Amino acid sequence: MSDPNTPQTPNPEQPSSSPVPPPPAAPAQPAAPQYDAPAAPQPPTPPQPAAPQQPAAPQYGGAPAAPQQPAQQYGAPQAPAAPQYGQPYAAAPAQKSPILSILSLVAGIVGLIGAFFYFGVLFAIAAVVLGFLGRSKEPQAKGFWLTGIILGFVAIALEVIVIIIAVVVLASIGSQLSSY
Template sequence: MSDPNAPQDPAGSPQQPPAPQPAAPQQPAPPQYGAPQQPAAPQYGAPQAPQYGQPYTAPAQKSPILSILSLIGGIVGIVGSFFYFGGLFAIAAVILGFLGRSKEPQAKGFWLTGIILGFVAIALEIIVIIILVAVLASVSSSLNNY
């Protein structure tokens, strides 16, 4: 006979409980072509992904200002050493070059050239001053002989 506690359908025959199905592993559905996808939320501090129709641009990098100033100071120091004011620019080039080396390692060409030109300008300034002193001493001693 049939169990009186079993649920019955309207026709009067007892219903069988559904058999448990084994759980299938969940796999993400492949993306539909042409369907817009929801972008993942960016993490804190991460660059934003471009929205549809916007070109991707890399985040702006800081310009190596100390290294560029070191290079410019070295060039002006070399030229100015012949006119007796290059020593100041040369010293500034060396200082800015060493600051650029510690803070802007990616701009090695700029700060290295600024340091080298700064030291060359300092050496040139010293040579020009020695020559000037020698010439003035020679002129002064020749004027005292007359």
């Protein structure tokens, strides 16, 4: 048995084999960029036409560069920008619901239907008032408040016509009954 720590000499009875050649050298790769070293100044280049550029990679410890938006084509949908480097999405601003305008629309509908039953004038007046309040405070809900104002005025006019017709009919009935 032999000691593995002692150097072994080739046995003269065994033919010596040629040593294994070393592996070929790997091709040289460019060195990784140094983040701490400033870049050497570049000679000025002639101006070229503007093209969308990709943002430069941020240096360690520095703030990430803001991404530049590429030029949009007409009619192309615009995708929302993804957050960079673990930044969360910004919360969407809370939109106020157009309460006054919706109430104006509902009051106008109820006033128009109620005009045939003699109680619609209250809802019609409420529709007009809420519609004008909605116009001043909620201009983005134009369809609601405008429809409420129009339905309110139509309901008021219809209520007046229904009351006039009712008075004429009752007067004619009363005059015919008094003649007997």
